Amino acid sequence: MFLVNEEGEQHFSLSGKVGYPFFGELILDCLNRTEYAMTQEHAFKAAELCLLAQREAVIVE
Template sequence: QFLTFSGATDATVQHAAVANYAHPATPEFEDFGEANLLGNNGATNYIRVDWFTPPGLGTWGDGRMVILGEKGYIELRKYIEVGREKTGDHLYLVDDKGEQHIELAGKVGFRFFGELILDCLNRTEKAMTQAHAFKAAELCLKAQAVARKIA
């Protein structure tokens, strides 16, 4: 997503860390990870993943994305609107015109997944190019390779 939304075609891993906070009986397990990327166009990215979904959360995870630009930002809350609604697909847009909350559930399709399946079947590159997929995988592997174990 970072490469797509930022327009970068490559990136370097500036920082990466992993941890096993809650599973001491399985020391090789990683239940936390984070990384910072610097795109070849100057864009930056912070990624964080963990296995810590509290039992009280109304869904399996709390996926969020924030895209920050010079004139505003977008926040997408994919699975739940914590403390307000059990629905997902909420988009917040803040710019010089003000603040907007846009409910996207049922309004925006998921064409990427269908296009990806068709790409696999038809050997096309509609969802993404093969070079893009390999670059994303390469960045994941590089982040894992340099990740500092913090716990």
């Protein structure tokens, strides 16, 4: 990764340090019917909160 700002240019080696393991684990949960990435209870609570937020949303024009 290169970071460039008013102080100059910096390079950071991120090999093996970044990634999104959650998404791979979530796909495996779906395929294998496991709950390693997220429990079913957690997924349902997240869906519930999304629906509540959508119901309470105000349209701004």
